[in-house]
Amino acid sequence: MTNSHVPSPAAALGAIRVILIKVLGDYVLDDVEINAEMSLTADLGLESIDLITVGAMLAERYGRRLNLAAFLAEMDIDDVIALTVGTLVEFVVDGLAPGLAAER
Amino acid sequence: MAVAIVNDVLTHYEHMPARPSTGRTAPKVVCVHGLGYDSLASFYLTLAAPLAEAGVDVLTYDLRGHGRSQRPATGYRLGDFVDDLRSLLDMMVGTEPVHLVGNSFGGTIAFSLAVRYPERVRSIVSIESEPATEVWSAKMGRTFRNTVDAMSDEANLAWITETFGSHYARLTRAAAAVIRSTTIVEEVADGPLLDEQALSSIRCPVLAILGGEGFQCDDLGAVEAMLPDCRTEVIDGQNHSVLVERHQLVRKLLLGWLAEHDPVGLLADGARP
Numbered sequence: 330m331t332n333s334h335v336p337s338p339a340a341a342l343g344a345i346r347v348i349l350i351k352v353l354g355d356y357v358l359d360d361v362e363i364n365a366e367m368s369l370t371a372d373l374g375l376e377s378i379d380l381i382t383v384g385a386m387l388a389e390r391y392g393r394r395l396n397l398a399a400f401l402a403e404m405d406i407d408d409v410i411a412l413t414v415g416t417l418v419e420f421v422v423d424g425l426a427p428g429l430a431a432e433r
Numbered sequence: 434m435a436v437a438i439v440n441d442v443l444t445h446y447e448h449m450p451a452r453p454s455t456g457r458t459a460p461k462v463v464c465v466h467g468l469g470y471d472s473l474a475s476f477y478l479t480l481a482a483p484l485a486e487a488g489v490d491v492l493t494y495d496l497r498g499h500g501r502s503q504r505p506a507t508g509y510r511l512g513d514f515v516d517d518l519r520s521l522l523d524m525m526v527g528t529e530p531v532h533l534v535g536n537s538f539g540g541t542i543a544f545s546l547a548v549r550y551p552e553r554v555r556s557i558v559s560i561e562s563e564p565a566t567e568v569w570s571a572k573m574g575r576t577f578r579n580t581v582d583a584m585s586d587e588a589n590l591a592w593i594t595e596t597f598g599s600h601y602a603r604l605t606r607a608a609a610a611v612i613r614s615t616t617i618v619e620e621v622a623d624g625p626l627l628d629e630q631a632l633s634s635i636r637c638p639v640l641a642i643l644g645g646e647g648f649q650c651d652d653l654g655a656v657e658a659m660l661p662d663c664r665t666e667v668i669d670g671q672n673h674s675v676l677v678e679r680h681q682l683v684r685k686l687l688l689g690w691l692a693e694h695d696p697v698g699l700l701a702d703g704a705r706p
Binding site for chain 1: 434447449472473474475477478479480481482483486495500501603604607674677678680681684
């Protein structure tokens with residue numbers, strides 16, 4: 330499904346939680362609710378290669394206008410490693426805001 | 434996740450087509466990552482999107498035993514990796530020559546492919562990499578022995594976690610898993626190796642990007658002299674992690690290289706170094 334309307338931060342967080350749980354699969358932490366402050370690598374154990382799947386699932390959910398690879402390519406490696414769930418939420422909300430990114 | 438069976442190994446690949454299309458034939462770049470810690474993520478999360486936006490068609494893949502590709506117990510000679518790349522090119526690109534961008538061991542694979550199948554390679558951009566000479570083989574052997582020793586000590590993993598963080602400790606564990614569960618250490622440095630005559634047969638242009646404090650700088654002079662058309666860019670003070678730590682500079686060098694050697698399909702703005 331592709332839906333490119335601008336979600337609220339809370340809705341984006343909900344969608345990202347679903348994606349992360351799918352990507353983490355059996356490795357998802359029991360009884361821990363994924364929140365915006367969590368680091369994708371240190372707290373959730375995501376590997377850099379998992380970010381490719383996260384990017385593909387975000388594009389599937391919200392449309393190809395969201396290009397996570399292009400977003401991360403502008404960051405230093407330390408910032409990618411320190412990426413939080415909240416940064417992903419901002420990426421989704423800002424990336425879908427009218428006039429801020431051209432439809433690709 | 435896109436996968437293909439390449440020489441009986443389930444191989445994860447990612448293709449990022451040029452976008453928007455210029456309507457002309459896009460330069461084709463195939464990115465080959467290094468051993469151990471590395472995976473296609475090193476390229477996909479750094480160079481792939483900016484290159485695609487500049488009008489380049491980008492293909493990258495996980496080497497056998499790495500990333501999300503299958504990990505057979507044996508079959509890790511350099512020649513096996515070269516066969517895999519050749520087969521992947523057959524499946525994904527056809528016979529059109531491509532620009533090979535190789536990081537570390539990925540560049541070594543690219544040089545060997547260019548010797549065996551020169552008609553398939555338009556140029557090589559090697560990042561902290563060198564061809565499979567006797568010097569390379571000895572260096573690989575030493576590196577692997579040291580790595581195996583270091584990884585057998587849990588205290589080292591604790592030190593890595595404390596010093597570099599859990600991300601690097603996880604990468605180290607992944608690399609250790611490849612080393613412990615396969616014959617890669619015994620096989621990879623066997624080659625086949627390239628002699629001076631083979632190196633001089635590499636006629637395509639080569640851009641070698643090196644870290645001034647990396648693994649290859651000391652030995653490159655001799656190799657450079659044997660490669661007929663080689664240009665070198667040394668990044669002062671940079672260690673072996675050129676691709677991930679200096680990817681924006683690598684991107685500029687690579688786009689400038691493509692603008693020079695394959696400008697037709699590039700977007701003008703994206704091609705400007």
